[in-house]
Amino acid sequence: MSFEVRRISETSLHPAQLTASIKNSTSGRELMELVTKHERDLNPIHASAALSHAVKLSLNAARSDVSKDTILELVALVKRNVTEMGNQALANSLWAIAKMRFDTDAMLVAAIIDAMKSRLNTFSSQELSNTLWALATLSHTNTAFTAAVLAVAMPKLDGFKPQELANTLWALVTLGQADKEFTRAVLKAAQPKLSSFKPQELTNIIWALATLGHADLAFTRALLKAAKSKLDKFNPQDSANMLWAMATLGHADAAFMSTLLKAAMHKLDKFSSQALANTLWSMATLGHEDTAFTTALLKAAIPKLQRFSAQEFANMLWAMATLGHLDAVFITRLLDNAKNKLNSFKPQELSNALWALATLGYTDAAFTTVLLQAAKPKLGSFNPQDLANTLWATAVHDHSDEFKFVGVLLRKADLNSKGYKEAALRQLFQVILWADSRGAGSSIPATLYSSCKKAWLGGVGDTSTSKAQQQVLQVVRTLPLCSDAAMEHSTDDGFFSIDIAVHLPEGGKVAIEVDGPSHFVWDARAKQHVLNGATRLRNRLLEARGWRVVSVCVADWQNTARLGEPARRASLIGLLSVGANMEQLA
Numbered sequence: 001m002s003f004e005v006r007r008i009s010e011t012s013l014h015p016a017q018l019t020a021s022i023k024n025s026t027s028g029r030e031l032m033e034l035v036t037k038h039e040r041d042l043n044p045i046h047a048s049a050a051l052s053h054a055v056k057l058s059l060n061a062a063r064s065d066v067s068k069d070t071i072l073e074l075v076a077l078v079k080r081n082v083t084e085m086g087n088q089a090l091a092n093s094l095w096a097i098a099k100m101r102f103d104t105d106a107m108l109v110a111a112i113i114d115a116m117k118s119r120l121n122t123f124s125s126q127e128l129s130n131t132l133w134a135l136a137t138l139s140h141t142n143t144a145f146t147a148a149v150l151a152v153a154m155p156k157l158d159g160f161k162p163q164e165l166a167n168t169l170w171a172l173v174t175l176g177q178a179d180k181e182f183t184r185a186v187l188k189a190a191q192p193k194l195s196s197f198k199p200q201e202l203t204n205i206i207w208a209l210a211t212l213g214h215a216d217l218a219f220t221r222a223l224l225k226a227a228k229s230k231l232d233k234f235n236p237q238d239s240a241n242m243l244w245a246m247a248t249l250g251h252a253d254a255a256f257m258s259t260l261l262k263a264a265m266h267k268l269d270k271f272s273s274q275a276l277a278n279t280l281w282s283m284a285t286l287g288h289e290d291t292a293f294t295t296a297l298l299k300a301a302i303p304k305l306q307r308f309s310a311q312e313f314a315n316m317l318w319a320m321a322t323l324g325h326l327d328a329v330f331i332t333r334l335l336d337n338a339k340n341k342l343n344s345f346k347p348q349e350l351s352n353a354l355w356a357l358a359t360l361g362y363t364d365a366a367f368t369t370v371l372l373q374a375a376k377p378k379l380g381s382f383n384p385q386d387l388a389n390t391l392w393a394t395a396v397h398d399h400s401d402e403f404k405f406v407g408v409l410l411r412k413a414d415l416n417s418k419g420y421k422e423a424a425l426r427q428l429f430q431v432i433l434w435a436d437s438r439g440a441g442s443s444i445p446a447t448l449y450s451s452c453k454k455a456w457l458g459g460v461g462d463t464s465t466s467k468a469q470q471q472v473l474q475v476v477r478t479l480p481l482c483s484d485a486a487m488e489h490s491t492d493d494g495f496f497s498i499d500i501a502v503h504l505p506e507g508g509k510v511a512i513e514v515d516g517p518s519h520f521v522w523d524a525r526a527k528q529h530v531l532n533g534a535t536r537l538r539n540r541l542l543e544a545r546g547w548r549v550v551s552v553c554v555a556d557w558q559n560t561a562r563l564g565e566p567a568r569r570a571s572l573i574g575l576l577s578v579g580a581n582m583e584q585l586a
Helices: 015-024 028-037 044-059 068-084 087-099 106-117 125-137 143-159 162-175 180-196 199-212 217-228 236-249 254-270 273-285 291-307 310-323 328-344 347-360 365-381 384-396 400-415 422-437 446-460 467-476 533-543 554-559 565-579
Strands: 486-490 497-503 509-515 520-523 528-531 547-553
Touching: 015 028, 015 044, 028 044, 028 068, 044 068, 044 087, 068 087, 068 106, 087 106, 087 125, 106 143, 125 143, 125 162, 143 162, 143 180, 162 180, 162 199, 180 199, 180 217, 199 217, 199 236, 217 236, 217 254, 236 254, 236 273, 254 273, 254 291, 273 291, 273 310, 291 310, 291 328, 310 328, 310 347, 328 347, 328 365, 347 365, 347 384, 347 533, 365 384, 365 400, 384 400, 384 422, 384 533, 400 422, 400 446, 422 446, 422 533, 467 486, 467 497, 467 509, 467 554, 467 565, 509 533, 509 554, 528 533, 533 547, 547 554, 547 565, 554 565
Parallel strands: 509 547
Antiparallel strands: 486 497, 497 509, 520 528
16 A cells, blocks of 8 residues: 655654554544644555544544534544555545444445455454444444455354453344354354353353354353353343343253342342333243342342333233233232323234233233233234133233124134144133123134034043142041042033032032132232133133132142141131031031
């Protein structure tokens, strides 16, 4: 490369000194004074350095005086020098353009890429990584150029630093150009260096793997091992991204998650709405229950509910229901903030919200009606599971005011009955039984009824007897009028198998259900377990068949073991006296 020979004035600086002065300037004003004063002496390196430094100064919003006009003036300077720039200047200029907080010059980006093409083989690992990162940040798709960068980078990956490896994989995933071979090569180069990765680099790597759906058990375990000693340095976004990636990959590690949540607990007030929703969603997806952390997270979320998106509202409710954590006060606040955003809810978000509220046993007839109204114009986009969840929730809420709408949904479900999984068909059969109990059975399509009934009956016979159930039966049989109590008794229509059935002399029928953890949610305000929506629906459907239903909580039953059989007998007498109106036992 050759430059015009300039006469050095008394005020001129050596090129290296001028570069240093540019990089050491502490304000936009000082920087531009240097650029103006030494305008005749500026070379392509100076142009790139000035733009890069101006952008860095602008990112420090607390004390930045770098204006948009200043940045644009330096962009023009780079544009005039781009064809004469070396590798580092090109890569740094592209990085600076990607970091700018306003619209970029697409022609300048294209000019920089053109200048890079012929010399990629001479790029360093940092220059290759920065180039990919900048393209991804700019959402600049150039498949051929990116492929050329990858071809040069592949044999050099062992020499990439942790940040370069993390940024490279993140960029390729963001650009949609990461293939399995290159991903495996990045992981192979990264694994021996994981102890040197910073928190954000670790989370960027695992985020990329999760986004790609690239499961590598050995690498993930090694990454989590490296991360465990650094969890106290994780910022809120690092913590949320790590959990999201683990959940998306289906990688459960209870010990690691407990340590991460403990480290994150005191930072929850700094979590964004998305980070809060993603964290709870991840815990629920991996089945990791931590009541204290969940309570703290919900408390931290309350002042931020106005900023929640539709997806974040739906994910929070879904996660609470999946974890079995009921906080009526929080849900009321959440729904108050969600009402004005219901039109932006997607079909899955609407159905998930309805399902979650029903599962938690949270009743708000007015809000349920509003949710259903928001769903009606979007029914054409509901998939089978969305329909099943919406209908099931309506049944759990006993929302009989919407029977006409239920009929519409059932007819729509009938058109796609072959697209339903067994679990969804069983959900629909509960809806059918509920509608029939409310006198609306005539609206049920015959073909749908047949498919759902078959799926339901396949599950009714799939029962197993628990130790607790056997123990309860033994004690029940010692009670007056209960000596003939039977286990796994089928209802007359064959649709339910009752854990313990008692037929009373005067013709009454008592169903004693020995309910384990899956039948309850934790009421955070009452500090006790309460029946969930699915169990309440089961009880109502049994009551519609003439049974008085009594639920025996397995956890409570086990807690009475140390008190002996008399205490257990007294406990059952109390439940039956109140729940089944068997006052004669008291």
